[in-house]
Amino acid sequence: MSDTKKMALIASRGTLDWAYPPFILASTAVAMDMEVQIFFTFYGLTLLKKKLDAKVAPHSNPSMPMKMPFGPKSFKNIEWPIPNLISSNLPGFNDVATTLMKKTFKSKGVATVEQLRDICVESGVKLVGCQMTMDVFGFTKDEFIDGVELGGAATFLEFAAEADIQLFV
């Protein structure tokens, strides 16, 4: 038996902001010589799609800072108060917020979700898609990136039972 540490993650959300934690943790854990499995279930399944289309939804997300990624520092630091009435009714608002968040991340030297996911795949993170959720949402395996395995709760729990770290994201 090796003393390799193991980490088991459940990724259950598919928005841009929540796409980061599982891929950041998984890529870093592998860099720290750990063995990692991520179980993608419910909305997290969309993070396995060949073309990642994760967006961010400021609506009903009151703690999300709405800031501009460009301009002088004083302008960038302004917190724009966007009432739910606007964020939920203005067409394309989520696209705008998504673009702003991506720009801000880029300007701060943060990797894209695609980059982090690629690193996870290359470095041998085991990606498991939840078969049940796929059936419910009508996803097929060929919509996902290569190397994804399918399984259910028992698949995750079998790995998680031996893992040193288990997190639900």
Place this chain on the structure above:
Amino acid sequence: MSDVQANMELDCRGLNCPLPILKTKKAIETLNTGDVLKMVATDPGSINDMTAWTKRTGNELLSHEESGDEYVFFIRKK
């Protein structure tokens, strides 16, 4: 510790978590045991992160220095 000769230099300036760690890992894999990697970052979190990373992976953090907004690390490969 600036008298330590680095076999390789890695520029992680402007990069944020977790990229400095991921790039350091990749770089150290190309080196031989005993070689020294010099890594320069601007992420203030990299001090704790590099300490944790070296502790976990067994590579040796020979030194870390701050100069201005930059953090300079010397790591000896396990």
